[in-house]
Amino acid sequence: MDTLANLALGFSVALTPYTLTLAVIGCFLGTIIGALPGLGPANGVAILIPLTFTLGLDATSALVLMTSVYYGAMYGGRISSILLNIPGDEPALMTTLDGYPMAKQGKAGDALVLSGVASFVGAFLATIGLVILAPILARVAYLFGPAEYFALYLLAFCTLGGMASNNQAKSALAACIGLGIAMIGLDNTSGMPRFTYGNLHLMDGVDFLVAIVGLFAITEVFFFIESHGKDSALGVRLGKVTIPFRMIADSFWTMLRSTFIGFFAGVLPGAGASLGSFMSYMAEKAVSKDPESFGTGNPRGVAAPEAGNNAAAGGALVPMLTLGVPGSGTTAVLLALLMTLNITPGPTLFADRPEVVWGLIASLLIANIVLLIMNVPMVKIFVYVLQVPAWVLLPGVTMISFVGIYSLSGSYFDLILMVAFGAAGYFLRKLDIPTVPIILGILLGNQMEDSLRRAMVLSDGDWTFLFSTPISIGLWIAAIAGFIAPMFLRGLLKKPQAITD
16 A cells, blocks of 8 residues: 555656656657667766756756656667667667668658657566565665675676676776776865865866766767768668568567566666667577577567566665665766756665655656657657767767766866866776776765765774675675676677678
8 A cells, every 4th residue: 555655656657747847858869869870878868967967956856857758769779770780778678679670661650669668668667666576676775784884895796797898907997997086075074185186176076977978978079070070861761661460479488588587677677678689589489489589580589589688777766765776877877867856865865855756756757658659650750860070969969078077067177177077087998998888986985885884883903794694695696697607608608690791
């Protein structure tokens, strides 16, 4: 009954005309961003976060807008995957395996509609799972002390960082860079300045939103410049779009299986939509009576990864809201937004700010319906977005970034710092050093340090206190496994990718 009462509270927030309008706008912008190859949900949310401060949105409104962008980008990633054989983002990689062959067979419209329905099923059921699981996990989180939280933060670094790069050493280096940046500013315990070099602007530390917008949005601008402003128009052609009812019915159980797999892949800190998409595809291929048809245009090969990656997107919100640990790169950006709005995710969030949490959940349920309605009849409009030239996108991204950050702080120093992070992100990506662990280090570095210090104070300096409970031991084991596992998973990920060659 408490859940129903909380949902009623959420819908009372979400069904206001203002909030509904924000959800629709977020869904539309997110789908466009997801359709553009290479941007993806993390970049899309990072680019648009400054817009929330420019518009002066409150916490609930800002979160509704950004999560609608998040869900919309997950939907939109399938468009370029199916029509161009170019994944809109990493989770959409698996959709290319059967989506593009279907398009070459003249079934592009069927593939797009089927993927839209599968995305809806995965995201909608995952949101229901969020309703059920998040309050339970929030109650479990009350059992966490400083040792458990330190191990949990370590788990986030090991898993999210490990999945972000093809090289574990580079992921570890990126995490260390992020932790080093987090140490800039006044020490929380002694009040002494650290690594400020006498600069008053650094006394409060580095604003993680400045770092995020720099490493994501401004870095993309530098890559646009490097491409000499080449147009992204690719001459996409799409025939008549109809609803393939038979194809959808045949893929129904595929969607349900993939939703279950994707959701729990998303709940695991760091696993995210990429693993959910891969596991869903491989599981469907394993149970299929004709596995050899996968990779040649099998509709279930489109439905499985789309349901899986969208379910994982919903699952990734569970650890972010209940534990304050992001489940994916995009939820790391959303976590930064929450912290900037003076909202601390964790077990007390459900009790302290129920209107934010349940308003968000209700808005996600509504956003999924909006996305389904939007993505079937309007799919031709989103296809035209693939032809938008870079010289149109570049000024828009730059303007939103600069205006948003300046409206947030009113400091020219933050603008300079944002550009510096953008330049650093450009060179880091050239060196194949992932930026997500850097963001994670900036976000969680201070909390991780505080947890370690409290653990050492409680134990009088006994480091074995970090392994003193079953929960902390389990988290340490999971962290080690999460850091090592990607080394073996990448070998499997490369095999299906070779099908498209």
